[in-house]
Amino acid sequence: MRFKSQIRNVNLLAKFCASLASLGQIAWCRLNDEDVQFTIIPDKGSQVWSVLRPEMIFDTYILQSASPQNTINLEVPIQALSRALKSALGSTSTQIRLTKKNNVPMLSLTIVTNTFSSGNNVVAAANTARERAGAGAFDFDDNDLSFNETQGEAARERETVITQDIPVKVLAMEVVERLHQPRTPEPDVNICLPPLTQVKTISERFTRLALATTKTSSSVSPRLELSANMYGSLKISVKTDALNISSRWTGLAHPELDPAFFPDMANHPTTRMKELGGPNGENEAGWSKVRIDAKDWSRVLSVGRVCTKVIACFINEGALVLYVYLPADEHGDEGDPCLTYYISSFDA
Incomplete structure (x- = not known):
């Protein structure tokens, strides 16, 4: 099972998820070759069923699964995903992938931002920080550093990489097969x-x-x-x-x-x-x-x-x-x- 993609429109996806997050805490996310679906069915209140074409939000869309159409079903804390996407606004690039850490499935967002500053440092190490969504704690990785050379007072580019990890649940096909959109009469x-x-x-x-x-x-x-x-x-x-x-x-x-x-x-x-x-x-x-x-x-x-x-x-x-x-x-x-x-x- 594999999902990895470069997000092409962070602003749209962030607003989209923020709208969903106002209705509930948990979303069912279905990824397949043809589309990306988000569904929220709260205990009470309005239901929302959404479908996005992958090319609307992704530049690359790598998806592999043993299920038909490479389908992957996830239970996603949509409010945590919304917060993570907000932190990616204005980034140089944002990548999302499905991974596993300590045997816990994660949606991992790797957010890269570049800033320019002046200084006398000859060699500057780019900050690399790892933050778990909602935890507020950082885990610095000493093995993941990049260096930029500067001369005197010349402006230098500083790259910051932040990884936001969002715990998710992988859902079996039989769990979600019974979920269907409501059937309604023809409108008046x-x-x-x-x-x-x-x-x-x-x-x-x-x-x-x-x-x-x-x-x-x-x-x-x-x-x-x-x-x-x-x-x-x-x-x-x-x-x-x-x-x-x-x-x-x-x-x-x-x-x-x-x-x-x-x-x-x-x-x-x-x-x-x-x-x-x-x-x-x-x-x-x-x-x-x-x-x-x-x-x-x-x-x-x-x-x-x-x-x-x-x-x-x-x-x-x-x-x-x-x-x-x-x-x-x-x-x-x-x-x-x-x-x-x-x-x-x-x-x-």
Whole structure:
């Protein structure tokens, strides 16, 4: 079993993992020849299933396993991985590999940074430090030194190598075979969300107002109501004994469904919902609604730091499914959605 790669886009991967880390502590990571998958299934709250093409984040991708497609399944402490990647921001190069130390599997990040300084030293040894993620202790390796020559006051380059070790578990195929994405009905409304920074600002403002005007414990998260129609409108509302407010966006786009995959569009739920909305979409029957946990919703919206487009699929009174797209590659290819969030709706 072998995994080794040079990370080409540390910034993207760091933001990606930070978004996942807001939802849970443990992620299931599946590596194979075709893609890199991260999944978080918390005890409660939203699930996220994500798929990345290796070329989006890796320059080299060496993968060997006895399983089909060289598949390797890992249980990864995603918050530790997120912290390690943050420490690699601005590095000259970052390598990640699967290794074993004291019989414990590790994801090992080797981070190289170069800095320039002036000085009178004739010979300078580059710092090589090894840090275990979260431990805060360094283990200096005297056998791993490089030297740079300088003359007088001339600027010299100093190379620093830091290795972050993240303990992981290797999962057998039979352990993960029973894990599948949730099955949901066809949505009643598909709509492109406004910038998530706007949505997050409004949602958190409503949450604070709800907490300030409710008599229940502040540890109990308020419920936000999200609703949308097939006429480009989205509403976020919150209601308590002393408060009833909402915010509305209009003019939002709806994704076009491919007739090759949806041949019977005349009977599709989105078509029926548009008809129920009436001539201007204001009929109550034309709105699809979900009620979600405000704090969980805020954590989901942290993906706004990395995404360019989000399509929300409303299953009336049932669930909200978000399809999140990452920035297009160098060829302008947006590709398929990289993250899928499943958010259950609460009863009224």
